[in-house]
Amino acid sequence: MENAKDIVLDYVKQEYLEDGDDREIKYDTALITGGFVDSFSMVSLKVFLETKYNISIPDDKATPEAFDSVNNIVELLKGFGVN
Amino acid sequence: MHNISSYEETIENFTWKSVEEELGYKPGDTINIGEYCTDRICRLGMGKRKALIWQDHSGNVKTWTFDQMRVDTNSIAWYLENMGIKPGDRVCLFMDKVPELYLGFLGILKMGAIVQPLFSAFGTESLETRLEDAKTTAIITQKKHLPKIRNILKDTEYLKFIIIVDQKDELHLKDREHILDIENLPKLDHFHTYKSTAETPSVLHYTSGTTGKPKGAQHVHYSVISQYITTKYSLDLKEDDIYWCTADPGWVTGTSYGIIGPWANGITQCVLDSGFTAEGWYSFIEKHKITVWYTAPTAIRALMKEGEEVIKKHDLSSLRFLASIGEPLNAEAVLWSDKVFGMKFHDTYWQTETGSMVISNYPCMKVKPGSMGKPFPGMEVGLVDINTHEYFDKKGVVGIIAIKPGWPAMFRTYRNKKEMYDQKFVNGWYLCGDRASIDEDGYFWFVGRDDDVINTAGHLVGPFEIESALLEHPAVAESAAIGKPDHINMEVVKAFIALKPGHEQSKMLELEIMNFIRKKLSPLAMPQEIEFVKSLPKTRSGKIMRRVLKAKEWGEEIGDISTLENNM
Numbered sequence: 001m002e003n004a005k006d007i008v009l010d011y012v013k014q015e016y017l018e019d020g021d022d023r024e025i026k027y028d029t030a031l032i033t034g035g036f037v038d039s040f041s042m043v044s045l046k047v048f049l050e051t052k053y054n055i056s057i058p059d060d061k062a063t064p065e066a067f068d069s070v071n072n073i074v075e076l077l078k079g080f081g082v083n
Numbered sequence: 084m085h086n087i088s089s090y091e092e093t094i095e096n097f098t099w100k101s102v103e104e105e106l107g108y109k110p111g112d113t114i115n116i117g118e119y120c121t122d123r124i125c126r127l128g129m130g131k132r133k134a135l136i137w138q139d140h141s142g143n144v145k146t147w148t149f150d151q152m153r154v155d156t157n158s159i160a161w162y163l164e165n166m167g168i169k170p171g172d173r174v175c176l177f178m179d180k181v182p183e184l185y186l187g188f189l190g191i192l193k194m195g196a197i198v199q200p201l202f203s204a205f206g207t208e209s210l211e212t213r214l215e216d217a218k219t220t221a222i223i224t225q226k227k228h229l230p231k232i233r234n235i236l237k238d239t240e241y242l243k244f245i246i247i248v249d250q251k252d253e254l255h256l257k258d259r260e261h262i263l264d265i266e267n268l269p270k271l272d273h274f275h276t277y278k279s280t281a282e283t284p285s286v287l288h289y290t291s292g293t294t295g296k297p298k299g300a301q302h303v304h305y306s307v308i309s310q311y312i313t314t315k316y317s318l319d320l321k322e323d324d325i326y327w328c329t330a331d332p333g334w335v336t337g338t339s340y341g342i343i344g345p346w347a348n349g350i351t352q353c354v355l356d357s358g359f360t361a362e363g364w365y366s367f368i369e370k371h372k373i374t375v376w377y378t379a380p381t382a383i384r385a386l387m388k389e390g391e392e393v394i395k396k397h398d399l400s401s402l403r404f405l406a407s408i409g410e411p412l413n414a415e416a417v418l419w420s421d422k423v424f425g426m427k428f429h430d431t432y433w434q435t436e437t438g439s440m441v442i443s444n445y446p447c448m449k450v451k452p453g454s455m456g457k458p459f460p461g462m463e464v465g466l467v468d469i470n471t472h473e474y475f476d477k478k479g480v481v482g483i484i485a486i487k488p489g490w491p492a493m494f495r496t497y498r499n500k501k502e503m504y505d506q507k508f509v510n511g512w513y514l515c516g517d518r519a520s521i522d523e524d525g526y527f528w529f530v531g532r533d534d535d536v537i538n539t540a541g542h543l544v545g546p547f548e549i550e551s552a553l554l555e556h557p558a559v560a561e562s563a564a565i566g567k568p569d570h571i572n573m574e575v576v577k578a579f580i581a582l583k584p585g586h587e588q589s590k591m592l593e594l595e596i597m598n599f600i601r602k603k604l605s606p607l608a609m610p611q612e613i614e615f616v617k618s619l620p621k622t623r624s625g626k627i628m629r630r631v632l633k634a635k636e637w638g639e640e641i642g643d644i645s646t647l648e649n650n651m
Contacts, residue, residue: 033363034358035358040601040609041609043597047590051594065362
């Protein structure tokens, strides 16, 4: 089974990069500060995580810092028992 | 000592003519915003002063003095002119907050073309709608945004030039694509700046309404008179200030007060090309010793959410004046800033069409937390009755904010929509479309929009655009979009959706629809909540009654529903 790290990375690439955009997104790429995901788009990323892993991420945990890289998101997910 | 020491005295003595004189302008003279912000500042002996301090998300910093900016904007103007772009052509800026955006803005104006700034997060449909309406001749962009432009190319024959600022390799250029590499352009000490006059079109900003497609508010070069003096008085900028306007130049705040106003005053300004984090913003203020900070209520509330610990890690003692714009600044945020920064945010009010500030809390004036402040000197601002649009002067009664036309930065038309423009003027007043009341001391207090337009994070989003786009999703039979209260963004988009037969509601479908709108329109237009319903409330003539949905969402009285056809 694919791990959360790869699932999140694949999802971010698929949803937040236009077809033809050749920029690279890696596990540690800055998603929010790097301009890939803005604060509004973060909401859809949060909905994806909640739906995929059947969890509820409270607002105080859904901070720009927590979503700023795939690595950070994976750390956040660990707090909900997702690996 | 503030630039405006007494509001009452300034109101008494203010004339637009005195501002013209301060800027050395006489009616009939050439007036070009590009020249006013660069060559003129150099002629005044400020060429060596830093104009732009730019930083990216990795912390890399680049700076331009006014003289360097003068030369680089000359070079860009020359490049565009050489390419075949003519005065009056529309040149779109579709970029993140990179230096080329700021230099390009002034370069375009210097060669007489009209700048059309567009928010770089716009999706393909939002982009195409605005380019189509403006019949844009050229678009200046970054590689990362090229896919969106290439997607719409076949329907945009009028778009002759796609100019890429960060492409080094000509090998990968496609149809109509060109490279603009500022570093390798000839450095032009002189350029024959276009001899624009007061009414020559300058900036074309698109804004959303309740119905129809977005409207292009056309501004003229004379707007600099308003933008110069409002920057000086309302933001209190002085020669030693280091100023930071957090707005994106895809929106009017980012051009009027992120380019024109401060640079026409010869002020050093900082730009941070990075997404929002509290730590990132406070570090930026500390690093560049920012003194005056103009930001949005949404950002202030997001900072409040992050708490005070992160503030304590930074030396923010350089700050001396704070102001806000976008949507009304709530009293709690004003009190919070007083507590954590030792000074209050000063709310300002204006809109795309006004081009410059209309109502402000001035530095010399007592701030009433939650109030919009008082009208700018030289502007007659009042309230008109919500139904009759007649002017009234009663304290505490809610009306529509109205301005007597004639201030320099007033928009001159909606491109291709003259009739719509004319409708904004009633009984000799320009109607802003916002409701407010005035208290005993003459302070304005915001109440809400007078229409269905959604104000999310200070940006207006048209429900019609969202509903139209939603209908293009294969599962959506009908839809309505409204603004839902949100403690950070004031409002966020909520969509009510009735599904076509054969489609089942689910979280995955909700997510799919959210992403569909985000990519098609923009992240701002993406519904942050979707409620699936069996049907929508409609009038007997079949018009969806958004106000019924909105009233339920806001917990307000639904009002007259005698025309309602169906039960919800």
